[in-house]
Amino acid sequence: MWSSMRERRLTYFAIGLFTGVALGVFAGLLLAPYSGAQTRRRLALQAHRVAESARDVADKAEQTAHVLGDRVDHYLGRDEEAAWRKVRELREGVARYTQAQIS
Numbered sequence: 001m002w003s004s005m006r007e008r009r010l011t012y013f014a015i016g017l018f019t020g021v022a023l024g025v026f027a028g029l030l031l032a033p034y035s036g037a038q039t040r041r042r043l044a045l046q047a048h049r050v051a052e053s054a055r056d057v058a059d060k061a062e063q064t065a066h067v068l069g070d071r072v073d074h075y076l077g078r079d080e081e082a083a084w085r086k087v088r089e090l091r092e093g094v095a096r097y098t099q100a101q102i103s
Contacts, residue, residue, distance in 0.1 A: 032039060 034042065
């Protein structure tokens with residue numbers, strides 16, 4: 001019962017979506033302010049602008065990732081050094097404790 005309702009809803013949705021897209025394309029063609037060649041030229045120019053903007057954003061993101069990566073490496077390196085220092089201190093403390101217990 002539930003699956004047939006879902007299937008019907010999905011079918012109606014698909015029909016509505018297809019009809020809406022078809023009507024939108026038809027209305028766009030009828031009401032377009034420019035000829036096909038002009039529209040294609042404008043779309044190509046806009047696509048070129050968007051691609052340039054995307055390249056700029058990608059370059060900035062890459063630079064930011066490098067800076068953040070360097071900072072993370074720097075801080076992790078400091079943390080790693082501090083951790084090894086603590087390990088050495090603990091080992092030395094254990095060695096002193098065992099020597100004191102043996103003596």
